[in-house]
Amino acid sequence: MEHYTMNLTLKVWRQKNQNDKGRFETYKVSDISSEMSFLEMFDVLNERLIHEGADPIAFDHDCREGICGMCSMYIDGKPHGPWQQNTTCQLHMRAFKDGDTITVEPWRAKAFPVIKDLVTDRTAFDRIIQAGGFISVNTGNAVDANSLPIDKHKADEAFAAAACIGCGACVAACKNSSALLFVGAKISHLALLPQGEPERKTRVMDMITQMDKEGFGACTSTGACEATCPKGISITNIARLNKEYLMAGLTADQ
Amino acid sequence: MLDAKIPAGPLDDKWTEYKGHCKLVNPANKRKIEIIIVGTGLAGASAAASLGEMGYKVKAFCFQDSPRRAHSIAAQGGINAAKNYQNDGDSVFRLFYDTIKGGDYRSREGNVHRLAEVSANIIDQCVAQGVPFAREYGGLLSNRSFGGTQVQRTFYAAGQTGQQLLIGAYQALERQIALGNVKMYNRHEMLEVVKIEGKTQGIIARDLITGKLERHFGNAVLLCTGGYGNVFYLSTNAMGSNVTAAWKAHKAGAYFGNPCYTQIHPTCIPVSGDHQSKLTLMSESLRNDGRIWVPKQKGDTRKPNEIPEEERDYYLERRYPAFGNLVPRDVASRAAKERCDEGYGVGSSKQAVYLDFAAAIIRYGKIEAGKHGSENPSAEEVRHHGVDVVKEKYGNLFDMYEKITGEDPYEIPMRIYPAVHYTMGGLWVDYELMTNVKGLYCLGEANFSDHGANRLGASALMQGLADGYFVIPYTVGNYLADEIYSKPVATDHPAFADAEKAVSDRINKLMGIQGKTSVETFHKRLGKIMWEKCGMARNAKGLQEAITEIQELKKAFWSDVRIPGGTDEFNPELDKAGRVADFIELGELMCIDALQRNESCGGHFREEYQTPEGEALRDDANYMYVSAWEYRNEHEWELHKEPLVYDVIKPTARNYK
Numbered sequence: 001m002e003h004y005t006m007n008l009t010l011k012v013w014r015q016k017n018q019n020d021k022g023r024f025e026t027y028k029v030s031d032i033s034s035e036m037s038f039l040e041m042f043d044v045l046n047e048r049l050i051h052e053g054a055d056p057i058a059f060d061h062d063c064r065e066g067i068c069g070m071c072s073m074y075i076d077g078k079p080h081g082p083w084q085q086n087t088t089c090q091l092h093m094r095a096f097k098d099g100d101t102i103t104v105e106p107w108r109a110k111a112f113p114v115i116k117d118l119v120t121d122r123t124a125f126d127r128i129i130q131a132g133g134f135i136s137v138n139t140g141n142a143v144d145a146n147s148l149p150i151d152k153h154k155a156d157e158a159f160a161a162a163a164c165i166g167c168g169a170c171v172a173a174c175k176n177s178s179a180l181l182f183v184g185a186k187i188s189h190l191a192l193l194p195q196g197e198p199e200r201k202t203r204v205m206d207m208i209t210q211m212d213k214e215g216f217g218a219c220t221s222t223g224a225c226e227a228t229c230p231k232g233i234s235i236t237n238i239a240r241l242n243k244e245y246l247m248a249g250l251t252a253d254q
Numbered sequence: 255m256l257d258a259k260i261p262a263g264p265l266d267d268k269w270t271e272y273k274g275h276c277k278l279v280n281p282a283n284k285r286k287i288e289i290i291i292v293g294t295g296l297a298g299a300s301a302a303a304s305l306g307e308m309g310y311k312v313k314a315f316c317f318q319d320s321p322r323r324a325h326s327i328a329a330q331g332g333i334n335a336a337k338n339y340q341n342d343g344d345s346v347f348r349l350f351y352d353t354i355k356g357g358d359y360r361s362r363e364g365n366v367h368r369l370a371e372v373s374a375n376i377i378d379q380c381v382a383q384g385v386p387f388a389r390e391y392g393g394l395l396s397n398r399s400f401g402g403t404q405v406q407r408t409f410y411a412a413g414q415t416g417q418q419l420l421i422g423a424y425q426a427l428e429r430q431i432a433l434g435n436v437k438m439y440n441r442h443e444m445l446e447v448v449k450i451e452g453k454t455q456g457i458i459a460r461d462l463i464t465g466k467l468e469r470h471f472g473n474a475v476l477l478c479t480g481g482y483g484n485v486f487y488l489s490t491n492a493m494g495s496n497v498t499a500a501w502k503a504h505k506a507g508a509y510f511g512n513p514c515y516t517q518i519h520p521t522c523i524p525v526s527g528d529h530q531s532k533l534t535l536m537s538e539s540l541r542n543d544g545r546i547w548v549p550k551q552k553g554d555t556r557k558p559n560e561i562p563e564e565e566r567d568y569y570l571e572r573r574y575p576a577f578g579n580l581v582p583r584d585v586a587s588r589a590a591k592e593r594c595d596e597g598y599g600v601g602s603s604k605q606a607v608y609l610d611f612a613a614a615i616i617r618y619g620k621i622e623a624g625k626h627g628s629e630n631p632s633a634e635e636v637r638h639h640g641v642d643v644v645k646e647k648y649g650n651l652f653d654m655y656e657k658i659t660g661e662d663p664y665e666i667p668m669r670i671y672p673a674v675h676y677t678m679g680g681l682w683v684d685y686e687l688m689t690n691v692k693g694l695y696c697l698g699e700a701n702f703s704d705h706g707a708n709r710l711g712a713s714a715l716m717q718g719l720a721d722g723y724f725v726i727p728y729t730v731g732n733y734l735a736d737e738i739y740s741k742p743v744a745t746d747h748p749a750f751a752d753a754e755k756a757v758s759d760r761i762n763k764l765m766g767i768q769g770k771t772s773v774e775t776f777h778k779r780l781g782k783i784m785w786e787k788c789g790m791a792r793n794a795k796g797l798q799e800a801i802t803e804i805q806e807l808k809k810a811f812w813s814d815v816r817i818p819g820g821t822d823e824f825n826p827e828l829d830k831a832g833r834v835a836d837f838i839e840l841g842e843l844m845c846i847d848a849l850q851r852n853e854s855c856g857g858h859f860r861e862e863y864q865t866p867e868g869e870a871l872r873d874d875a876n877y878m879y880v881s882a883w884e885y886r887n888e889h890e891w892e893l894h895k896e897p898l899v900y901d902v903i904k905p906t907a908r909n910y911k
């Protein structure tokens with residue numbers, strides 16, 4: 001792999017707090033190595049801002065290896081930037097070339113208000129899980145794990161859905177700010193497993209109700225969520241959710 | 255005198271006896287008792303969910319925006335349990351034995367045996383919650399091996415085991431939040447323990463969005479705040495992982511156990527430059543199939559695929575034929591360092607060795623081709639099948655490697671090097687997981703309890719969940735049963751006011767410095783001292799130097815740090831400043847601890863104490879104890895020793911040959 005350095009122009013969204021209107025600011029950064037991660041490039045810029053006595057840019061991040069779901073930058077019009085199936089923290093500077101201008105914004109959705117700069121409030125996702133994204137089993141109630149064999153294909157499919165990192169990129173990518181890929185992934189994870197069976201109907205009803213309450217938009221099947229999801233969560237999970245929802249509605253005890 | 259409160263009686267019966275006789279709190283009283291849980295990783299989330307289910311009033315805190323993002327989410331390889339599903343001779347005793355031996359005979363028999371006993375329940379609980387562990391075609395659970403063992407007892411979910419376990423615990427926690435049994439405080443940082451007459455009665459926390467300080471009462475406080483590997487600046491830990499909560503507890507009187515026991519993980523992606531902000535682990539599970547080697551020739555500049563088989567040194571297989579590539583982490587790390595120090599390292603920095611999957615791809619490819627009825631498969635066909643198998647097992651790790659390095663590990667061997675990964679040390683706790691401060695508990699990686707001087711792979715997840723699901727629900731009751739007689743303390747009590755004032759004074763002091771140097775710069779400097787002088791190999795001279803350097807660094811920090819922004823707003827630099835200030839103090843204690851331990855054991859390797867072959871040389875006659883440090887004054891600690899007594903296992907020199 002050939003390494004190189006580059007000079008870049010960054011247009012970054014700055015917003016002091018939730019009530020501030022916010023605006024773009026332009027920054028020049030130089031000598032950025034192609035081996036750096038995108039967030040390390042921000043570290044370099046922030047170090048400089050601190051040195052100059054300016055306010056560094058706030059952004060969310062923690063694991064920096066694509067699993068915690070904390071990082072969330074909208075880069076050149078794409079959540080998590082140009083690479084496929086990738087998070088912001090795993091994006092590396094070799095994706096860019098000398099002289100590029102990069103625009104960076106926070107997730108934009110009514111349900112994810114901005115806290116500061118690129119940091120948003122995604123607790124709406126937690127509240128959707130609270131509505132039903134679980135299996136009701138208290139500690140100590142479990143039977144031997146192998147007493148219930150599960151078809152490997154089903155288990156693998158459940159795992160693929162459970163791999164969602166709750167980052168919210170799907171919402172940010174959707175012109176309606178729909179959360180259906182996130183909710184569909186959780187519904188699928190639990191509906192595919194026999195353990196999830198008893199609460200199947202109430203779960204889907206309750207999670208959808210909460211989702212609407214949080215102000216997420218409707219799904220018009222544009223597929224933007226799937227295309228942007230860093231974990232490759234498939235849009236078939238939305239189809240499964242719709243099926244579950246329909247079934248639950250048809251058979252609900254009135 | 256430190257009392258670990260290990261129950262009397264035969265090892266096998268201790269936990270059963272304890273459970274049978276500990277005090278209980280009746281349901282009506284549980285509703286009146288408040289428990290504060292700081293941290294919602296595997297240890298904290300499992301504890302919060304379980305205690306909420308039991309009927310206690312729980313308040314849980316984390317500094318991320320959601321409990322689902324705790325550092326546990328990043329665990330890759332797996333979780334151990336003595337299920338013996340593979341019928342390969344595993345048992346509770348064997349898991350217990352492997353853990354004690356892996357820890358180089360520096361952990362408590364009683365604790366470790368309990369851990370092995372409850373390990374099987376963890377898997378049952380997680381499966382019941384819907385954790386999608388890997389399965390075989392028959393629908394039963396699949397296992398793999400990890401280092402330091404000769405059985406297959408590790409349960410996994412691809413390379414995302416921590417994620418799946420944490421999501422399970424998180425969902426159980428969210429369910430309790432919905433039921434009103436747990437109140438969750440996201441983006442909050444605990445900054446002080448409140449004690450009244452020697453008893454823990456609450457905490458001071460800071461709302462990280464508004465900067466406001468809050469007082470919270472609790473009949474008991476459980477710290478589940480993770481490890482302190484970031485004292486080295488570069489580590490595999492998440493950026494926010496820190497020691498602050500444990501450190502505040504330490505300064506409030508809790509002893510710090512074995513601070514110098516650090517785990518350096520052998521297989522991480524090497525440093526690429528000064529900009530490096532963290533290091534990425536390549537899971538130990540890869541050593542099931544990957545072979546580690548360096549060229550036999552010093553300074554060999556050929557590409558790895560151009561170096562013929564006979565010119566490669568598979569040094570782990572050579573030195574440790576019985577365990578080969580699956581020796582414990584400390585052994586594997588030192589062996590890599592030894593080869594690189596001798597000039598056999600690879601890559602541009604020469605600080606790396608190869609982890610090669612070519613042989614595994616061929617081996618699996620042949621088996622698969624056979625299954626597909628191909629008797630004389632072509633090399634391409636074999637490779638194709640082999641790559642598929644490897645992809646299924648480790649796909650996400652290979653992708654991660656490629657994203658970071660830009661190299662394809664299916665084609666070219668990975669380059670890896672050891673990195674700081676885990677801290678065995680932590681707050682000293684007794685058998686009940688209580689620190690020496692009444693009502694203050696510590697669970698998960700934040701305590702020192704079960705892994706001795708070296709943790710075996712896939713055992714941290716096991717310990718975190720054991721503590722939270724199966725241990726604390728019993729042991730905390732034993733204390734709280736007497737608490738029902740004491741009234742809740744109002745948060746306008748002077749003890750709360752004083753604690754809050756101490757926190758706000760400190761914040762104001764930090765903000766008032768207005769120096770020239772960023773927090774990050776200080777953190778990097780500390781990391782460099784720690785890595786060079788208190789890292790993979792240590793010696794008395796280096797440690798003494800480090801102590802002086804850290805003391806100087808502390809002075810410089812408190813006179814020259816620059817923190818932008820204000821106190822009453824979202825200000826990540828301020829959060830970080832507080833954490834780095836605590837890391838600096840911890841760094842000093844780690845060096846002091848490493849200096850007093852005149853032996854090599856597990857992750858603590860003192861260059862003065864090694865065998866002629868370069869293996870660690872323990873000194874059981876003089877150092878068979880837990881060091882528990884009491885904070886006295888700035889730069890001043892008192893050492894308390896908890897002797898380790900082995901009734902069942904006879905400590906011997908660890909041998910993986």
Ligand SMILES: Cc1cc2nc3c(=O)[nH]c(=O)nc-3n(C[C@H](O)[C@H](O)[C@H](O)COP(=O)(O)OP(=O)(O)OC[C@H]3O[C@@H](n4cnc5c(N)ncnc54)[C@H](O)[C@@H]3O)c2cc1C
Binds near residue numbers: 332
């Ligand atoms: C990359 C990686 C891979 C790993 N892989 C494995 C593996 O395969 N198998 C295995 O067994 N182990 C593995 N480990 C180790 C294991 O993941 C950890 O030891 C374990 O998850 C720690 O869990 P915990 O609950 O103790 O702490 P954490 O998960 O670190 O949680 C800490 C919690 O405390 C909170 N917190 C901290 N300080 C404060 C404060 N002051 N105020 C409020 N909240 C606070 C945080 O918000 C968080 O919720 C791995 C570790 C790493 C780094």
Ligand code: SF4
Binds near residue numbers: 229
């Ligand atoms: S579905 Fe994908 S994009 Fe949406 S929250 Fe989950 S991981 Fe993120």
Ligand code: FES
Binds near residue numbers: 065087088089
């Ligand atoms: S920082 Fe964790 S996913 Fe990006």
